[in-house]
Amino acid sequence: xxxxxxxxxxxxxxxxxxxxxxxxxxxxxxxxxxxxxxxxxxxxxxxxxxxxxxxxxxxxxxxxxxxxxxxxxxxxxxxxxxxxxxxxxxxxxxxxxxxxxxxxxxxxxxxxxxxxxxxxxxxxxxxxxxxxxxxxxxxxxxxxxxxxxxxxxxxxxxxxxxxxxxxxxxxxxxxxxxxxxxxxxxxxxxxxxxxxxxxxxxxxxxxxxxxxxxxxxxxxxxxxxxxxxxxxxxxxxxxxxxxxxxxxxxxxxxxxxxxxxxxxxxxxxxxxxxxxxxxxxxxxxxxxxxxxxxxxxxxxxxxxxxxxxxxxxxxxxxxxxxxxxxxxxxxxxxxxxxxxxxxxxxxxxxxxxxxxxxxxxxxxxxxxxxxxx
Amino acid sequence: xxxxxxxxxxxxxxxxxxxxxxxxxxxxxxxxxxxxxxxxxxxxxxxxxxxxxxxxxxxxxxxxxxxxxxxxxxxxxxxxxxxxxxxxxxxxxxxxxxxxxxxxxxxxxxxxxxxxxxxxxxxxxxxxxxxxxxxxxxxxxxxxxxxxxxxxxxxxxxxxxxxxxxxxxxxxxxxxxxxxxxxxxxxxxxxxxxxxxxxxxxxxxxxxxxxxxxxxxxxxxxxxxxxxxxxxxxxxxxxxxxxxxxxxxxxxxxxxxxxxxxxxxxxxxxxxxxxxxxxxxxxxxxxxxxxxxxxxxxxxxxxxxxxxxxxxxxxxxxxxxxxxxxxxxxxxxxxxxxxxxxxxxxxxxxxxxxxxxxxxxxxxxxxxxxxxx
Numbered sequence: 001x002x003x004x005x006x007x008x009x010x011x012x013x014x015x016x017x018x019x020x021x022x023x024x025x026x027x028x029x030x031x032x033x034x035x036x037x038x039x040x041x042x043x044x045x046x047x048x049x050x051x052x053x054x055x056x057x058x059x060x061x062x063x064x065x066x067x068x069x070x071x072x073x074x075x076x077x078x079x080x081x082x083x084x085x086x087x088x089x090x091x092x093x094x095x096x097x098x099x100x101x102x103x104x105x106x107x108x109x110x111x112x113x114x115x116x117x118x119x120x121x122x123x124x125x126x127x128x129x130x131x132x133x134x135x136x137x138x139x140x141x142x143x144x145x146x147x148x149x150x151x152x153x154x155x156x157x158x159x160x161x162x163x164x165x166x167x168x169x170x171x172x173x174x175x176x177x178x179x180x181x182x183x184x185x186x187x188x189x190x191x192x193x194x195x196x197x198x199x200x201x202x203x204x205x206x207x208x209x210x211x212x213x214x215x216x217x218x219x220x221x222x223x224x225x226x227x228x229x230x231x232x233x234x235x236x237x238x239x240x241x242x243x244x245x246x247x248x249x250x251x252x253x254x255x256x257x258x259x260x261x262x263x264x265x266x267x268x269x270x271x272x273x274x275x276x277x278x279x280x281x282x283x284x285x286x287x288x289x290x291x292x293x294x295x296x297x298x299x300x301x302x303x304x305x306x307x308x309x310x311x312x313x314x315x316x317x318x319x320x321x322x323x324x325x326x327x328x329x330x331x332x333x334x335x336x337x338x339x340x341x342x343x344x345x346x347x348x349x350x351x352x353x354x355x356x357x358x359x360x361x362x363x364x365x366x367x368x369x370x371x372x373x
Numbered sequence: 374x375x376x377x378x379x380x381x382x383x384x385x386x387x388x389x390x391x392x393x394x395x396x397x398x399x400x401x402x403x404x405x406x407x408x409x410x411x412x413x414x415x416x417x418x419x420x421x422x423x424x425x426x427x428x429x430x431x432x433x434x435x436x437x438x439x440x441x442x443x444x445x446x447x448x449x450x451x452x453x454x455x456x457x458x459x460x461x462x463x464x465x466x467x468x469x470x471x472x473x474x475x476x477x478x479x480x481x482x483x484x485x486x487x488x489x490x491x492x493x494x495x496x497x498x499x500x501x502x503x504x505x506x507x508x509x510x511x512x513x514x515x516x517x518x519x520x521x522x523x524x525x526x527x528x529x530x531x532x533x534x535x536x537x538x539x540x541x542x543x544x545x546x547x548x549x550x551x552x553x554x555x556x557x558x559x560x561x562x563x564x565x566x567x568x569x570x571x572x573x574x575x576x577x578x579x580x581x582x583x584x585x586x587x588x589x590x591x592x593x594x595x596x597x598x599x600x601x602x603x604x605x606x607x608x609x610x611x612x613x614x615x616x617x618x619x620x621x622x623x624x625x626x627x628x629x630x631x632x633x634x635x636x637x638x639x640x641x642x643x644x645x646x647x648x649x650x651x652x653x654x655x656x657x658x659x660x661x662x663x664x665x666x667x668x669x670x671x672x673x674x675x676x677x678x679x680x681x682x683x684x685x686x687x688x689x690x691x692x693x694x695x696x697x698x699x700x701x702x703x704x705x706x707x708x709x710x711x712x713x714x715x716x717x718x719x720x721x722x723x724x725x726x727x728x729x730x731x732x733x734x735x736x737x738x739x740x741x742x743x744x745x746x
Contacts, residue, residue, distance in 0.1 A: 265713055269655035272720075276649030280728060282642035340638055347645075355653060 001064050001074045001108075006084045007327060009073045010091070011113055017315035021133015025301050025310075026249050028181040028221065029092070032139040032238065033128040034147050035166045035175035037157040043167035044105070044120040052104030052120050059119045062153050063108040068115060068146060077105040086323035092130060092181075094118055115146060122167045123175075125150070134245065136178060140238045163230065173230035178241045182248060185220040185298045186255035189270065193222075196251060204228055205244055219290035219317070224248065260302070268358045271299035279350040283339045289320045289346060304356040316349060374437050374447045374481075379457045380700060382446045383464070384486055390688035394506015398674050398683075399622050401554040401594065402465070405512040405611065406501040407520055408539045408548035410530040416540040417478070417493040425477030425493050432492045435526050436481040441488060441519060450478040459696035465503060465554075467491055488519060495540045496548075498523070507618065509551060513611045536603065543600075547607050551614045552598035555621060558671045559628035561593045562643065569624060570595075577601055578617055592663035592690070597621065633675070641731045644672035652723040656712045662693050662719060677729035689722060 002009055021027070037043060041055055056076065064074050077085070077098070085099035093113060098105065098121040106119040118126040127150075129143035157165040163173035171177075187193040197207045206227050209217040224245060226237050259267050274295035277284070284292075297313045299305055318324055320342050326333055329341065375382055394400070410416060414428055429449065437447050450458070450471070458472035466486060471478065471494040479492040491499040500523075502516035530538040536546035544550075560566040570580045579600050582590040597618060599610050632640050647668035650657070657665075670686045672678055691697055693715050699706055702714065 265655045269716070272653035272655050273650055276651075276653030277646055278649075280645035280649030282638045282645050282731070343642070358655070 001069075002071055004073075006073060006075065006080060007087070009109070010087070013315045013318040013324065014311070016091075016113075016318060017311040017313075019132045021131060021135050023249060024133035026183055026252050027134035027245065028183055029130055029132055030135045030139045031092070031128055031130045031177075031179045031181070032136070032143045033126060033177045033179075034143055035123040035164065035171050035177075036125040036127070036147070036150070036154075037165055037167070038124050039155040039157045041124065041157075044122065044124065045167055047104075047120075049104055055124050056104055056106045056119050058154075059125065060106050060108065062150060063117045063119070065153075066146060066149050068142075068149075069108055069110050069117075072108060072110040074108045075106060076103070077107060078102040080107075083323055083326055087327060090318070090321040090323050093128075095121060095126075097121060098126075115142065117146070123171070125154075134180065134249075136180060136238050136242045136245070140178065140234065144234070170227075171229050174232070174234050174237065175229055176234050176237055177225055177229070178238045179223050179225035180241065180245045182222050182224060182245070182252070183220060183294065183297065184222055184248070184252050185270075185294050186252045186259060187248075188217075188220045189266065190255045190259055192251065192255055196248065197222075200224060200244060200248070203240075203244060205241065218287055219294040221290075221294070256298075256302075264358075267298075267302070268304075268356070270295045271302070271304055271356055272358070275299065275350070275353075275356055278346045279353065280347065281343045282347075283336075284343045284346065285339055286320060286322055286342065289342055290317070293317055293320070299356050304358060305353060306357060308353055312349065312353070316346065319345065374442075375444055377446075379446060379448065379453060380460070382482070383460065386688050386691040386697065387684070389464075389486075389691060390684040390686075392505045394504060394508055396622060397506035399556055399625050400507035400618065401556055402503055402505055403508045403512045404465070404501055404503045404550075404552045404554070405509070405516045406499060406550040406552075407516055408496040408537070408544050408550075409498040409500070409520070409523070409527075410538055410540070411497050412528040412530045414497065414530075417495065417497065418540055420477075420493075422477055428497050429477055429479050429492050431527075432498065433479050433481065435523060436490045436492070438526075439519060439522050441522075442481055442483050442490075445481060445483040447481045448479060449476070450480060451475040453480075456696055456699055460700060463691070463694040463696050466501075468494060468499075470494060471499075488515065490519070496544070498527075507553065507622075509553060509611050509615045509618070513551065513607065517607070544602050546603035547605070547610065548602055549607050549610055550598055550602070551611045552596050553614065553618045555595050555597060555618070555625070556593060556667065556670065557595055557621070557625050558593040558643075558667050559625045559632060560621075561590075562639065563628045563632050565624065565628055566595075569621065573597060573617060573621070576613075576617060578614065591660055592667040594663075594667070629671075629675075637731075640671075640675070641677075641729070643668045644675070644677055644729055645731070648672065648723070648726075648729055651719045652726065653720065654716045655720075656709075657716045657719065658712055659693060659695055659715065662715055663690070666690055666693070672729050677731055678726060679730060681726055685722065685726070689719065692718065 038055060041047065042051060044052055060074060063069060088094040089096055089099050091113065093109065093116045094107060098118045101120065104120055108117045114130055116128050116130070127143055127146055129139040131139045159165055164175040166172050166175050184193060187196055200207050204227050206225050208223045224241065226241055274292035278289065278292050278296060293313055293316055297310065300308060300310045300313060322338055325338050325342055333341065411428060414420065415424060417425055433447060436442060461467040462469055462472050464486065466482065466489045467480060471491045474493065477493055481490045487503055489501050489503070500516055500519055502512040504512045532538055537548040539545050539548050557566060560569055573580050577600050579598050581596045597614065599614055647665035651662065651665050651669060666686055666689055670683065673681060673683045673686060695711055698711050698715055706714065
């Protein structure tokens with residue numbers, strides 16, 4: 001395990017933003033999470049402090065010793081600052097619930113942040129693999145390996161009838177949650193997102209906002225995940241989600257194509273305004289900047305910002321979040337101060353990015369085509 | 374009188390925008406309007422068509438023959454297209470009510486559009502002088518001259534008790550309306566506009582939006598005018614309005630100063646965003662563009678756009694209005710098409726205008742100071 005402060009350990013946002021994965025123009029990341037509990041110990045929610053500390057004492061070394069976790073980061077939750085915890089939430093490494101935990105809870109993170117194990121969240125163990133782009137199978141393999149290794153030294157609570165036992169019955173059985181984070185501005189702009197969400201729901205899958213359950217779909221980003229964990233094998237759950245995500249990707253691509261064909265100005269308008277506000281505002285909220293960065297990302301993918309790498313935008317997606325902004329400054333920032341600094345950062349970063357060059361789809365005249373100024 | 378089409382006669386918006394007047398950084402224009410009626414003829418609202426035509430037949434040559442109206446433009450309202458009429462409204466030359474008139478109503482305009490006489494609007498004669506900047510006295514002198522000349526050949530309806538008789542009793546007496554069009558972004562941004570409006574109301578003056586009674590204060594533009602026309606001499610009414618306008622100018626200047634001192638970022642934010650949206654949108658409504666142009670104008674006055682003349686913005690204020698946009702295009706435009714063309718025009722015009730350079734007031738550090746890119 002590395003013995004540095006969390007913030008030193010974490011990958012710089014610029015490097016995170018440069019990580020690529022298959023079809024990452026639409027699938028931002030793929031994630032598989034497993035829940036496990038120790039036989040004979042009460043679940044964290046009902047356990048006493050001493051019991052939780054005992055579980056943590058067993059778990060931490062077990063997880064740390066895994067080969068995959070070499071040069072990783074390990075900590076008790078009470079050793080982290082509130083800022084550290086929020087940064088982990090903003091990176092989708094831990095849940096909001098886990099960020100609220102202190103004594104008796106812990107966390108182990110591998111070197112490249114692709115594997116994160118939470119100890120004493122809702123269950124004794126919550127382990128996840130998080131990979132850039134569309135890599136559901138790979139994420140499943142990765143976390144399955146971690147699980148298999150840990151099983152050798154830990155005695156999991158398992159019922160031959162119900163499968164893995166979990167604190168919440170909705171996780172019972174495989175205790176698996178497979179999810180993909182999707183960037184769907186085309187479906188949002190063409191107002192097809194609601195029917196798509198409804199169809200996906202009917203297939204037994206959930207669609208949520210950027211930070212999971214009960215959160216808003218900021219930046220046109222949606223999380224699709226399985227609901228059922230009982231009566232279906234892990235690989236089958238993963239494959240089913242993969243199929244549905246493939247279909248959503250197709251719908252998004254079609255929506256973008258149709259928009260550009262039928263109402264290119266609507267698309268240009270969103271992209272142009274997003275660029276205009278992001279590169280000129282002097283105060284901007286996290287929510288607004290997320291929503292506008294989404295259209296900037298779309299513009300980059302449509303080739304409206306020649307010579308600009310998408311990582312510029314992807315880095316800003318990370319950096320403009322409240323805790324990431326705060327860590328770059330000494331002294332506690334108020335929300336208002338953060339809005340000013342966020343705008344300063346955006347102007348600074350986008351200063352050298354020229355105005356979008358809007359190109360009409362082949363065969364269509366477009367009087368709005370502009371040269372870079 | 375000139376015998377060309379109205380649209381050929383009218384001053385190009387670029388020339389209008391270059392006209393300067395005292396304190397025109399806040400006072401956009403000064404206007405004095407007089408209402409007069411002919412003795413022994415029913416008011417236009419109750420007159421029969423033949424009676425109105427007879428009045429028009431008397432009035433038109435009388436007004437046309439004035440020295441001030443030489444090389445002017447004279448027409449019956451039914452000879453104008455709907456587009457012509459709306460253009461006149463957008464230039465504040467005629468009222469919306471007059472634009473709705475046809476047979477039996479008319480209009481005479483002098484060469485530089487500073488004097489406009491409406492025939493058979495609500496009264497037989499409505500004559501106005503409209504000058505750029507803070508020139509209430511000059512506007513009064515100008516229209517008083519027109520009135521004196523006309524009085525020589527026309528028999529005005531006048532009562533020794535009530536003064537000039539008018540169709541609506543609220544105009545009785547002097548039948549004068551003195552007004553100034555004020556650009557007050559500072560008072561709006563600092564949320565002082567409401568108390569100011571209330572104080573002005575208490576002084577017996579009205580505050581209205583851009584197009585007079587019952588209209589919105591688009592672009593932070595407000596019209597201040599007298600309410601009472603009875604029991605006070607014209608010069609006294611004009612002087613009183615002048616005094617109040619002077620005070621409002623001071624309040625606006627103070628508001629701008631205080632804003633820049635206490636919350637410069639709020640000001641920069643509005644100016645920056647306005648520039649960003651106006652120069653990058655691909656669709657924009659008349660209302661939004663008016664409101665954003667207001668902040669661009671403020672930015673110009675604060676020196677944030679070095680080397681750019683204010684007439685660029687003032688011209689856009691005129692050109693982006695619906696009828697002015699329509700007249701530049703063949704074929705009737707829908708509202709949606711106008712929004713696209715308005716955005717095209719704005720991008721085109723602002724393309725060579727560099728990003729605002731925000732300077733902190735003397736003695737204050739400002740990390741947001743930017744070089745032009």
